[in-house]
Each structure stands twice: as structure tokens, then as C-alpha cells.
Amino acid sequence: MPSQPQATPGTDGRAAPPRRYGHRPTMKDVAARAGVALKTVSRVVNGEPGVTADTAERVQDAITALGFRRNDSARILRKGRTASVGLVLEDIADPFSSALSRAVEEVARLHGSLLFTGSSDEDPAREEELALAFCARRVDGLVVVPAAGADHRYLAPEVHAGIAAVFVDRPPAGLEADTVLTANAAGARAGTAHLIRQGHRRIAFLGDSPGIHTAEERLRGYREAMAEAGLPVDPSWVSMGPTGPDRVGAALAAALAGPAPATALLTGNNRATLAAVRRLRALDRPVALVGFDDLEFADLLSPGLTVVAQDPAGLGRAAARLLFSRLEGETGPARLVELPTRLVVRGSGEVPPA
Amino acid sequence: MPSQPQATPGTDGRAAPPRRYGHRPTMKDVAARAGVALKTVSRVVNGEPGVTADTAERVQDAITALGFRRNDSARILRKGRTASVGLVLEDIADPFSSALSRAVEEVARLHGSLLFTGSSDEDPAREEELALAFCARRVDGLVVVPAAGADHRYLAPEVHAGIAAVFVDRPPAGLEADTVLTANAAGARAGTAHLIRQGHRRIAFLGDSPGIHTAEERLRGYREAMAEAGLPVDPSWVSMGPTGPDRVGAALAAALAGPAPATALLTGNNRATLAAVRRLRALDRPVALVGFDDLEFADLLSPGLTVVAQDPAGLGRAAARLLFSRLEGETGPARLVELPTRLVVRGSGEVPPA
DNA sequence: CGCATCCCTGACAACGTTGTCCAGTCCGTG
DNA sequence: CACGGACTGGACAACGTTGTCAGGGATGCG
Incomplete structure (x- = not known):
């Protein structure tokens, strides 16, 4: 009876492998079933030379029958x-x-x-x-x-x-x-320069928390661009901190409120840009905006949103x-x-x- | 000399562990350095009881000195x-x-x-x-x-x-x-019903490829809603396939072109929604749109985009x-x-x- | 027909960890 | 002072795989 029908488990000499739930067949099991040595199974599994086609086939059959899959944890341990x-x-x-x-x-x-x-x-x-x-x-x-x-x-x-x-x-x-x-600083400089070219002289910067490298670099680029153009930077224009809607809203209000209100804005990251766009919506007065980091839908806004795009x-x-x-x-x-x-x-x- | 100063490496009896690049200290190394058995190191590392504070400290020192970190590959192999x-x-x-x-x-x-x-x-x-x-x-x-x-x-x-x-x-x-x-079908039904409530009778559905379960379910919901309202569905309104801009554009054109042009549109996923919004921009005639799956900026579009939001x-x-x-x-x-x-x-x- | 050679196969150790089990030590108690 | 118990520490095997090396069978050549 080569195709051994459903026999009562564990009653015949050539016992079926212990297929209890949670047990995985190992190379040892495969070797036993195929009637070869452990190492030969390893050779077959890894496609190493030195195994006759005949033996390899026997091993393959055993692998399929048992549902064997190599344990990469053990392999890793061995190989490094x-x-x-x-x-x-x-x-x-x-x-x-x-x-x-x-x-x-x-x-x-x-x-x-x-x-x-x-x-x-x-x-x-x-x-x-x-x-x-x-x-x-x-x-x-x-x-x-x-x-x-x-x-x-x-x-x-x-x-x-x-x-x-x-x-x-x-x-x-x-x-x-x-x-x-x-190139954060260079990017921020380019974004700021763009606003300056558009005729703006009072430009605000709304960035992420100090201590975050990208935030500081972008601030640096903003300052460089302003300095290059000979424009002063009013302290009320610059705000660094968490970029949640609330803080961004407050910072925006501050930048637009003072005696020298900003007419344009560079936002230091995606979240800040989104928050700013939402706030600016509610405003009557137009405020130009350049955002750092692209948004997938930036072209769908009206007017479209100019951005300094990074390449994640x-x-x-x-x-x-x-x-x-x-x-x-x-x-x-x-x-x-x-x-x-x-x-x-x-x-x-x-x-x-x- | 308990604190062994910088000696020429490899010249004293108690040789420093082979700190060659790429070698990681093992529990064995730690045990040797602390003068305890390997198992004791294991106990300390795993916070098992049965180690005096004194011994534990010696082991800890050795661990720090050697920069030991347990090899989880071996642990995994052992523990299952x-x-x-x-x-x-x-x-x-x-x-x-x-x-x-x-x-x-x-x-x-x-x-x-x-x-x-x-x-x-x-x-x-x-x-x-x-x-x-x-x-x-x-x-x-x-x-x-x-x-x-x-x-x-x-x-x-x-x-x-x-x-x-x-x-x-x-x-x-x-x-x-x-x-x-x-609940894809129910969601699509709700989205479609919304458009019907708005007065639309010719509604198009623009979904992902057939064979994708979500796409078919959403199509089903759309059809159910139309049937419930007693509205016929013109074949030209329904299109299933890849949701790239080109196919979406073509499908949209077809839905809006025929003798019974659609006045509203349900898009079957995010990409389709985006592509549709872009296309509709270029159109003169208003077409109502409901998108399946929310977009972070849906509120920023004008007019705002109504969506059937899922909860990923x-x-x-x-x-x-x-x-x-x-x-x-x-x-x-x-x-x-x-x-x-x-x-x-x-x-x-x-x-x-x- | 004998010997050398080559190819295939298998036994064994090792990777680094954890579980089991036993030996030794120290303390308190009778 | 002797004994029991609790507790600490260590030797050893095992997890499943791969590398090393040696043995055995078949083959080719002299």
C-alpha cells in the first residue's frame, strides 16, 4: 500500500511524523522520511551541488509531503x-x-x-x-x-x-x-527668495521645534535669504515649535498682527503648511505662502500652492x-x-x- | 591591579577578549570576564531570580565593559x-x-x-x-x-x-x-444615496480593477443604491480598471459624453478621486463628486469634497x-x-x- | 583485474541561547 | 553540634541549521 490511506495514527511501524498542531517539520524529519542524512536535505534545500537528481527528488517529495520550510532563525544563528x-x-x-x-x-x-x-x-x-x-x-x-x-x-x-x-x-x-x-538651508533660501522676487518684503517663517535639525537649517536658509536681500527680520515673524493647528494659528496671528504685519509666509514642514492653509482660508486679506515639502494635492488648491519639494x-x-x-x-x-x-x-x- | 590599565593587547595571561571588528561578545565571554558560569549570565540578562546582588553586579559590569547584547536569534531558536x-x-x-x-x-x-x-x-x-x-x-x-x-x-x-x-x-x-x-457595499450605497438625495439621477461609478474585492463590493453598493431608488444604470457610466490618470480620464469622458451624460460621480478609491478631481477642474460643467476613502485635504478643495471615509x-x-x-x-x-x-x-x- | 580517482553521502561539531537538574553553601533550629 | 531547608551557582543538553571532513561506491585507466 504505497499511498497509505487514512490509517489510525500511530499504529503502523513507519509512524507518521508527529503532525501535532504547532509542530514544524525540521530537516531531520525530512531526512528520516526521505531516508537520507540531514546534511543531504540541507544540500537540496540550498541548491548546493553534490546530490544526484534521484536523491534530490526523493528529498523534494519529503519536503512537500511534510510542508517543510527552512527555519531561518537557525540559519541566521549559524551563518551570522x-x-x-x-x-x-x-x-x-x-x-x-x-x-x-x-x-x-x-x-x-x-x-x-x-x-x-x-x-x-x-x-x-x-x-x-x-x-x-x-x-x-x-x-x-x-x-x-x-x-x-x-x-x-x-x-x-x-x-x-x-x-x-x-x-x-x-x-x-x-x-x-x-x-x-x-539641502534644507538652500531650499528654504530658494523658497524665501521666490517670495522676495514676488515683491514681498515682510516674510514670516513658521517652523518646527528648535532642536530638530531640519527646522533649524530651514530657519537658517530663511534668514540668509532675507539678509542677502537686505531685508530686516521682525522677531514677530519667526516662530518655531510644534506644528499642530493651534500653535500654528497663534503664530500666524502674531505674524500678521503687529505693526509690521507679514505679507508672505514660509512654512517649515507639511503639517505647518496644512495648518496655515486652513487658517489663511478664514482670512480676508491675501497672504502668499510657500511650503517646505510637497503635498500631493498642492496643485488642486486655488490658488495652487508653491512648495520647496524634497525627495523622500x-x-x-x-x-x-x-x-x-x-x-x-x-x-x-x-x-x-x-x-x-x-x-x-x-x-x-x-x-x-x- | 584590578582595574587593568591599557596593556599591550594580547600580552597578558588573562587575554582581553578578541575584540576584532565584527566579533560580538557572547554570554560565554561575559561569563569568563565576570568569573561566573554562563547560565548565571543568562539569569542576570533575563532578570531571573537566583543570583545574589553581588554576583549580578559583577556580571553587569562585564556586560557593560564588553558591550554585550543578547543575540535574539539564538534566543528565538531556543524559545520558539x-x-x-x-x-x-x-x-x-x-x-x-x-x-x-x-x-x-x-x-x-x-x-x-x-x-x-x-x-x-x-x-x-x-x-x-x-x-x-x-x-x-x-x-x-x-x-x-x-x-x-x-x-x-x-x-x-x-x-x-x-x-x-x-x-x-x-x-x-x-x-x-x-x-x-x-463595509464597502454599505459605504458605496450611502455615498450613492447621498448623491441621489441631492437630486442626481444619472450617476457614474469609477472603480478599481475587477478582481479586487473592495472594488467589486463598492460597485455592488452603487448598483444597490441605484436600484433602490429605481434608477437605471447606463453601461457607459460604469467603469472598472486601473486608477491611473489616463484611464480615469477616459472613463470620465465616456460617462459624461453619451446621450445620457452623468451629472454626478462616485469614485471607488483615493487615486481615482484625485484623478477625477483634476479632470473635473478642466471642465466647464459642474459634476458632483463623492469619493470613497477620505483625503487629508478634502476640506481644502473648493468646493469641499464629500467622501465615504474608511478607517484604515x-x-x-x-x-x-x-x-x-x-x-x-x-x-x-x-x-x-x-x-x-x-x-x-x-x-x-x-x-x-x- | 587491480588500483587510483572522483563524486556522492553522512557523522559530527558549532552557532548563542535557555531549560533541567544537581551540587555546594549558608543559615537557622532542635 | 548536627541536621534540614532554602538558596545560589554551574554542567549539560537541546533548539535547527550549516561547515568540515572522512568514508564508501562507482568509474576509468593501465
Whole structure:
């Protein structure tokens, strides 16, 4: 009876493998069933040479029959390389993060690696917890978008032990490592210059919290552009802090209220831009707006929204490439890649009163 | 000399551990340095009782000095549970997916699990590849947004072996498993009914490719609402297919061109909504639009965009909860959770010619 | 027909951790 | 002072895989 019908389990000599729920067949089980040695199964599974077609087929049959799948945990333990990469973001639900994430995933896929992801929510402790958890899983490398105020010395032992680390969007603190940044200052300068070209002289800047590298760089670019044009900056125009609707509203009110009210506005990130657009809606007076970071629907607003566009996918791609180049043995000092921004001018009709 | 100063490496009897690059200290190294047994180190690392404060401190010192971090690969191999979950999405860069992903991450975090993520790009083969790769890593469970046309029988051996699987947004094919869906038909019916209440009688439906469960359900809801109101549906009004700008544009043109041109439109997903809004801009005649799935900026359009809002975070949360309940031992038949949609009416002024 | 050679196969150890179990120590009590 | 108990510490095996190495069978050549 070669096709053994449903027999009472456990009554025949050649016992069926213990198919109890939760048990996974191992190479040992496969070997027993195929009547070969464990190592031979390993050879077949990994496509190594040195197995006759006949034997290989027997093994394959056993694998299929048992539903065997190699346990990569054991493989990892033995081989040292895990073929996985950890990605620590601010918040995966954010369009910037998710685009970056997708790009990293793409490159990882090309290199046969899987991706762990986690969101830090801008909390340094959470960032560290995530990064170290990934390290404990022995990821080959890490891509980290640093949380504000994080100190990356905690990664030194890991990096020393051979885990590659690349930082994106913001530079690391207390650690030398490959880094990919947006040209924040240059972008903000370009955005501000655009407003100046449009005839504005009183321009406000509404950015994210100080301590966040990108926020400070963008502020710097704004100040540089103003200085270049010989324009003074009234303190009431500049506001840095959380970019929730309330604070943005208050800051906007302040910038527009004083004796020298701003006629134009540069917002320092997506959330601020959205909040500002909503507020400006309610206003009677036209206020020109340039936002840092593109919005998918910026062209649908009326008037269209001019933005300083970053390239989150480009950042992710660049970071992942740096990472894998390290994993492939690249040595040498830490590298810094800076990606340019692109000024996307839309809705040219919103020129304000001169 | 208890605090051994910087000696020439490798010259003293008690040799410093081989700190060559890429070598990680193990519990064995820590034990040797602390002068205790390996198991004692394990106890300290895991906070198990049975170690005097004095010994524990010596071990801790050795851990810090060597920069030891437990190798979770080995731990996983030994313990069987990996404290990790795999998430297969359509495209993490998509707002729907990333919101869902964030919610799953949140629940996983509460349960002390890490998250593998991967994008299938609506390709069943890629979905399978990802899911099985996660299984080979012995994730405890999987959350899968099925790709169109996927057959999930490939997961049967894994599920049988004890890996929990939960499906989100679309039901599995060929496999019984916990599933979380949006009330797609009901939502589309509500959206359509809204347009009917507004006085429209010729309403078009522009959905995603047939074969995608959500697309078909939404089409069904649309047809139900029309039938309920006793309204005929002209074939030229209904179009299913990829939701890129070109096809959407063509479909829209067809719906508006015939002898019975539509005066209103229900779009079946985000991308279609965006494409439709862009096209309608260029038109002279007003066409009412209700979109399936909310857009963050829907209120900023003029007129505001009425949508049938889903709850991607809710889907993710529900799916993750089902998953972890299984991991905690919940048995019993597959469960189906259906989350309601919410009709968000905006811009009431777009009533068309009666 | 004998010997060398090559190819296939299998036994064994090791990866780093945790569970089991036993030996030793220290204390209090009778 | 002897004994029991509690508690600390350590030796050993096991998780499932892969690398090393050696044995055995078939084949080719002299």
C-alpha cells in the first residue's frame, strides 16, 4: 500500500511524523522520511551541488509531503548574516516617512533583505529602544531618521560590532556615520527668495521645534535669504515649535498682527503648511505662502500652492544604497550625501498688494 | 591591579577578549570576564531570580565593559516564539497602507513584538514571496492585505504549523482565517444615496480593477443604491480598471459624453478621486463628486469634497488585535469583523443643474 | 583485474541561547 | 553540634541549521 490511506495514527511501524498542531517539520524529519542524512536535505534545500537528481527528488517529495520550510532563525544563528535591515522612522503614517520607507524597502529587496520598521514618534528613548531591539535581532544594518535630541552614542558598540548604520534626514549626534540629508538651508533660501522676487518684503517663517535639525537649517536658509536681500527680520515673524493647528494659528496671528504685519509666509514642514492653509482660508486679506515639502494635492488648491519639494524616496534610496555598500565591504570615512530641493512654483496669480 | 590599565593587547595571561571588528561578545565571554558560569549570565540578562546582588553586579559590569547584547536569534531558536509579526501591504507609500501599518505597529508594540513590513504592489507572487519569507523567519503571525487574485492556499501549511494569519481590507481566498473588512457595499450605497438625495439621477461609478474585492463590493453598493431608488444604470457610466490618470480620464469622458451624460460621480478609491478631481477642474460643467476613502485635504478643495471615509487605522488595529488574541491561545472558528464607513459631507454648495 | 580517482553521502561539531537538574553553601533550629 | 531547608551557582543538553571532513561506491585507466 504505497499511498497509505487514512490509517489510525500511530499504529503502523513507519509512524507518521508527529503532525501535532504547532509542530514544524525540521530537516531531520525530512531526512528520516526521505531516508537520507540531514546534511543531504540541507544540500537540496540550498541548491548546493553534490546530490544526484534521484536523491534530490526523493528529498523534494519529503519536503512537500511534510510542508517543510527552512527555519531561518537557525540559519541566521549559524551563518551570522541575517539578510534583514532595520528602519527607524518618525512615524510611518506620515507621507514623508512612508515614501522613504518604500524606497528603502525597494533597495533592500534588490539585495535580498527583509525590513523591520518602527516609529519613534520623535522620542529619543523610543528610537533607541527600537534600534537596539533591531540590533538584538542582529539586523545587518540600520537606517535611522533620528528623533529630535537623540544622542547616538548608544549605537557605538553595535557599529563597532559590525552593524552598519546610516542616518537620514537629520545627522547623527555623537557618532560618525554615513548620512543623507536634504539641502534644507538652500531650499528654504530658494523658497524665501521666490517670495522676495514676488515683491514681498515682510516674510514670516513658521517652523518646527528648535532642536530638530531640519527646522533649524530651514530657519537658517530663511534668514540668509532675507539678509542677502537686505531685508530686516521682525522677531514677530519667526516662530518655531510644534506644528499642530493651534500653535500654528497663534503664530500666524502674531505674524500678521503687529505693526509690521507679514505679507508672505514660509512654512517649515507639511503639517505647518496644512495648518496655515486652513487658517489663511478664514482670512480676508491675501497672504502668499510657500511650503517646505510637497503635498500631493498642492496643485488642486486655488490658488495652487508653491512648495520647496524634497525627495523622500530619493533620501531613502540613497541611504539604503550607502548601507548596502557598507555591507558589501566598503570601508573608509563616513560619507555625507545632500540631496537638492526643487522649487515648484504653482498658482502664480496670488501676488499680494504691493 | 584590578582595574587593568591599557596593556599591550594580547600580552597578558588573562587575554582581553578578541575584540576584532565584527566579533560580538557572547554570554560565554561575559561569563569568563565576570568569573561566573554562563547560565548565571543568562539569569542576570533575563532578570531571573537566583543570583545574589553581588554576583549580578559583577556580571553587569562585564556586560557593560564588553558591550554585550543578547543575540535574539539564538534566543528565538531556543524559545520558539520570535515576538515578531509580518505585515504584507499593497504599498507602504500609500496613505491607506501607512495608516494601517502604523496601527498594527502600535498594537504589536503593546505586545512586545517587532514588525516586518513589505509591499506586494498588488502582485500575488510577490505577496506569497513576502509572506513565506516572513514565515521562514518564524514570525508568530501575519497580517496580510491580499493582492488581487491571490490564492492563499499557500499559507495552509504555515497556519497549520501554528503561524496565525489575519487578513485585512480584502478576504482571503482558499483559506479560512480571521478577516477585517470595511463595509464597502454599505459605504458605496450611502455615498450613492447621498448623491441621489441631492437630486442626481444619472450617476457614474469609477472603480478599481475587477478582481479586487473592495472594488467589486463598492460597485455592488452603487448598483444597490441605484436600484433602490429605481434608477437605471447606463453601461457607459460604469467603469472598472486601473486608477491611473489616463484611464480615469477616459472613463470620465465616456460617462459624461453619451446621450445620457452623468451629472454626478462616485469614485471607488483615493487615486481615482484625485484623478477625477483634476479632470473635473478642466471642465466647464459642474459634476458632483463623492469619493470613497477620505483625503487629508478634502476640506481644502473648493468646493469641499464629500467622501465615504474608511478607517484604515481601525482596520489595522482590529486586525492586530485579532492576531494577538490568536497568539494568546484563542481558538474557535475564523472571525469576520466589518468596520462601518462614515459619510463626510463637505461643500454642500455643489448642487448641479436639476 | 587491480588500483587510483572522483563524486556522492553522512557523522559530527558549532552557532548563542535557555531549560533541567544537581551540587555546594549558608543559615537557622532542635 | 548536627541536621534540614532554602538558596545560589554551574554542567549539560537541546533548539535547527550549516561547515568540515572522512568514508564508501562507482568509474576509468593501465
